Amino acid sequence: MGLLTSWGDPKISRHLLREEGEVIVDEVRHHWVAYLRPCLEGLLAVAALVAVPFVHVDIGWVFLLIAAVLGARAAWGILRERRDRFVITNMRVFRVHGVLSTHLATMPLSRILDISVVRPLHGRLLGFGHFCFESAAQEQGLRDIRYVGRPDERDLAIQRVVQRSGLRGPRVVN
Structure with missing residues (x-):
């Protein structure tokens, strides 16, 4: 395993609640645009x-x-961009980032009130966007997730997980 690969991997699996049945639905890495400046x-x-x-x-x-x-x-x-991961599981969403010290911010699916997907013009052209999570909490460590590739698909993945978990009430079919 290469040096960049080992240092660049935040080891997401150690943050999962395996004994509770938590599984990864999607692991989001930064879009390639985030690497342009470095x-x-x-x-x-x-x-x-x-x-x-x-x-x-x-x-x-x-x-x-x-x-x-x-x-x-x-x-x-x-290295900073490689270690920044946003993870969607069947129980929560969380973000792990940091190079020398690691910061973990978690939000259970039940606390997600609203997800805004911001797609600036250059993001629409290049295929990325930004997530903005709203919850009942005043301050939270998981608010803005920037440079998300395929943001519409990922938003739908979060909505599906929330719906399947039964947190939004039963589906009404007409």
Whole structure:
């Protein structure tokens, strides 16, 4: 297993209540658009490194320093995005994120009052959106989930899980 793979995996399975019958319905990783900034910083770091032989020796260290800082920022950004996961289970939704320390925010399905799906113009063109969860609580750790790929499908998945759990009352068929 590679270093990025092992560090980039937040190990979702250890947060599940297996003995209670909790299963993953969907595990949402960030859309590729979320990686654009770190990748651009990485390209700038490579450009600064390539420029070192072409500048005067006295200022070459500045380009090396710029390349190191941009490279570190790019690696950190990619790792941060890889470790940020939003998980839909048959009992709750939760988000795990963080690189050095891990933050876990959980919301039972019964507390979800409303889900807003925000799809900006560039999100509609590129296939991503943002979730905004509303609940009865004033402050919560699980409010905005950004850069969700196929947000309409994922919204329907959450609605199906809530409906199957019987939290919204019986279905009325006309």
